[in-house]
Amino acid sequence: MAAYTVRRYWYQKARWGRITSLNTPVEDEDGNEEELIDTLADDKAIDLDAWVDARIFLLGCPERLIQIARKWEKRIALSGADYKYLQRYRKQSKLPV
Secondary structure (H helix, E strand, O other): OHHHHHHHHHHHHHHHOOOOOOOOEEEOOOOOEEEHHHHOOOOOOOOHHHHHHHHHHHHOOOHHHHHHHHHHHOOOOOOHHHHHHHHHHHHHHOOOO
């Protein structure tokens, strides 16, 4: 919806030389009316679904795997045992490589 709104804005500006106000009421795909500014994407917004999924994943995740992930994040080289453990866990749970 946001990409369409931005595209429509530039189309109107180029074609008619007029600018649509961000306070203009628009209708969303469910038929509800809201202001145009409320449809723009916020890059700083937290993806709550992904956050909850990550929290749930970490609750059931082995502590050793979390330690390996912290090493990886800090760019510390993984030992052979760490790498084997990570590979075994990925294969077992079908995590992305």
